[in-house]
Amino acid sequence: MTNHEATSLRDLLCASIDESHVGRSISVCGWVAKRREHGEHLAFLDIRDRSGLVQAVVEGSVDVRSEYVVRVTGTVTHRPEGTVNDRLATGRVELTDCVVEVLSAAEPPPFQLDDRLEIDEQVRLRYRYLDLRREQMQHNLRLRAVVNSALRRAMDDQGFCEVETPLLWAPTPEGAREFVVPSRLHPGEFYVLPQSPQIAKQLLMVGGFDRYYQIARCLRDEDLRADRQFEFTQLDLEASFVTQDDVLGFVSRAVLDAAEAATGVRPDAIPSMTWAQALDHYGTDKPDLRFAMTLQDLSEVFAATGVKAFSAATVKALRVPAGASLTRSRLDQLTEQAKSLGAKGLAWFRITEEGLDSPLARFLNETEAAAIGAVDGAQVGDLVFCVADEYALACKVLGALRVELGSLPVGEGPHVYVWVTEFPMFEGVDEDGNLQAAHHPFTMPHPDDLGLIETDPLAVRSQAYDLVLNGWELGSGSVRIHRTDVQSRIFTALGISDAEAESRFGFLLGAFRYGAPPHAGFAFGIDRLVAIFAGEENIREVIAYPKTQSGADLMTGAPKGITERQLRDLRITSAPKG
Numbered sequence: 001m002t003n004h005e006a007t008s009l010r011d012l013l014c015a016s017i018d019e020s021h022v023g024r025s026i027s028v029c030g031w032v033a034k035r036r037e038h039g040e041h042l043a044f045l046d047i048r049d050r051s052g053l054v055q056a057v058v059e060g061s062v063d064v065r066s067e068y069v070v071r072v073t074g075t076v077t078h079r080p081e082g083t084v085n086d087r088l089a090t091g092r093v094e095l096t097d098c099v100v101e102v103l104s105a106a107e108p109p110p111f112q113l114d115d116r117l118e119i120d121e122q123v124r125l126r127y128r129y130l131d132l133r134r135e136q137m138q139h140n141l142r143l144r145a146v147v148n149s150a151l152r153r154a155m156d157d158q159g160f161c162e163v164e165t166p167l168l169w170a171p172t173p174e175g176a177r178e179f180v181v182p183s184r185l186h187p188g189e190f191y192v193l194p195q196s197p198q199i200a201k202q203l204l205m206v207g208g209f210d211r212y213y214q215i216a217r218c219l220r221d222e223d224l225r226a227d228r229q230f231e232f233t234q235l236d237l238e239a240s241f242v243t244q245d246d247v248l249g250f251v252s253r254a255v256l257d258a259a260e261a262a263t264g265v266r267p268d269a270i271p272s273m274t275w276a277q278a279l280d281h282y283g284t285d286k287p288d289l290r291f292a293m294t295l296q297d298l299s300e301v302f303a304a305t306g307v308k309a310f311s312a313a314t315v316k317a318l319r320v321p322a323g324a325s326l327t328r329s330r331l332d333q334l335t336e337q338a339k340s341l342g343a344k345g346l347a348w349f350r351i352t353e354e355g356l357d358s359p360l361a362r363f364l365n366e367t368e369a370a371a372i373g374a375v376d377g378a379q380v381g382d383l384v385f386c387v388a389d390e391y392a393l394a395c396k397v398l399g400a401l402r403v404e405l406g407s408l409p410v411g412e413g414p415h416v417y418v419w420v421t422e423f424p425m426f427e428g429v430d431e432d433g434n435l436q437a438a439h440h441p442f443t444m445p446h447p448d449d450l451g452l453i454e455t456d457p458l459a460v461r462s463q464a465y466d467l468v469l470n471g472w473e474l475g476s477g478s479v480r481i482h483r484t485d486v487q488s489r490i491f492t493a494l495g496i497s498d499a500e501a502e503s504r505f506g507f508l509l510g511a512f513r514y515g516a517p518p519h520a521g522f523a524f525g526i527d528r529l530v531a532i533f534a535g536e537e538n539i540r541e542v543i544a545y546p547k548t549q550s551g552a553d554l555m556t557g558a559p560k561g562i563t564e565r566q567l568r569d570l571r572i573t574s575a576p577k578g
Contacts, residue, residue: 015052074098238521272419283399288471323383411535434495475524
């Protein structure tokens with residue numbers, strides 16, 4: 001019997017036993033998932049390992065309970081007629097004449113491990129080592145391993161070199177809040193844990209590595225939520241002598257390979273749209289394309305309207321299929337939601353056989369009523385929402401309502417990817433009147449907009465791009481600035497003086513003086529990608545040892561205090577709590 005799972009203690013994994021093994025004596029190792037008595041001298045044990053279950057029939061007394069770790073040796077036989085279980089991979093066979101060796105006794109677990117009961121998440125995280133035995137967690141983490149393996153193969157095949165960058169890094173005065181690590185050898189000075197390998201990988205381009213990648217651990221001291229943990233993992237890459245299209249191609253190959261490995265189906269080529277198109281059609285820069293419901297522009301129709309509610313720079317509309325069935329109380333809730341997002345109000349129109357049903361319908365002229373009734377091919381039984389306001393706000397509000405009313409759970413529907421490109425270079429001004437970078441200050445402007453940096457900076461597009469899957473932003477990247485003249489103009493636009501630039505980015509700018517190639521990169525979250533593949537709403541379900549929403553590790557009790565001696569060694573004084 002040859003198989004790579006065989007060891008000195010076992011011959012096969014439990015779920016790999018089938019009818020081809022009938023008549024053979026087999027040893028398996030695992031946990032007792034369930035014990036069933038049949039009379040006084042016969043017991044049925046379900047033995048579980050990472051592959052699944054096999055039934056073992058034991059004659060005589062056997063002193064084992066649930067979650068005992070055992071080695072079972074028996075003969076593979078067909079199950080008796082009428083006892084076949086087609087729900088199990090091993091449901092046509094069983095082990096008989098079994099000898100059971102207890103490898104480790106176990107106390108009764110604090111919760112059932114068979115996935116049939118809903119378990120309090122706090123309990124699951126407190127006993128995570130038991131939770132990991134559950135079929136769902138075994139599947140999720142092994143799926144994650146499949147994805148990581150496919151990503152590595154894709155990057156290796158495209159000529160990328162895997163390089164590990166430091167976890168102890170220099171503090172940076174921007175971006176997300178960092179985790180700080182005190183230095184024992186340099187009292188009063190600190191490292192930080194990296195938010196990303198951004199600067200390190202750009203320095204690798206200066207170092208001539210040409211194509212770098214890393215499955216990188218990153219840390220940010222930000223509030224946790226369903227798609228964010230303090231610690232996260234990303235596929236990080238950078239390449240020299242490339243364009244934006246090259247990077248999109250590299251990443252698309254890796255993501256599609258991972259999707260095929262995880263799901264068995266290779267998605268189609270990933271389409272792209274500009275940031276402006278995404279905002280105009282979907283009201284967001286991370287559109288969920290599993291459903292239609294695109295925003296429509298009625299600004300021209302209402303340009304000379306006499307209806308005060310529609311007197312605004314922009315009028316956007318959204319059709320909700322079969323939305324006419326929404327109750328008045330639900331419409332009132334959605335109106336309040338729109339107002340909480342900044343809208344002055346929300347107009348709604350039911351499409352009926354008799355025309356528009358709405359408190360505003362009688363104020364519309366024939367042209368305006370016809371335009372609303374035809375939004376996105378509206379049919380009887382549909383509902384149309386309208387928001388009249390500034391363009392960006394109208395898009396944002398209807399985009400949020402689109403997601404509220406049309407989105408699907410993570411595990412439903414197809415996996416629909418889209419590249420979003422040409423993000424704005426700047427996103428407004430700070431309280432001192434300086435422009436703010438929408439991405440980071442090393443993002444290359446769109447070549448067609450270089451002449452607008454000083455004259456119309458908010459119209460400048462960048463060569464930044466995001467990858468979106470089912471409404472989740474997987475990651476982002478950009479073409480980097482490698483020309484000192486362009487970098488100087490961006491720093492000036494951002495109000496960053498030469499002295500400040502040297503203080504904040506000196507070692508990167510210094511490296512660029514020795515010959516920086518044109519380069520571009522990208523990074524996307526593996527946690528989020530695997531969560532979508534696994535149909536999980538929260539990335540905690542695809543991470544072995546996650547934190548709670550408060551940042552606590554219930555299993556280890558972290559964060560914890562440290563001893564007075566450790567504090568003295570680090571020259572740290574601990575402030576009293578409260």
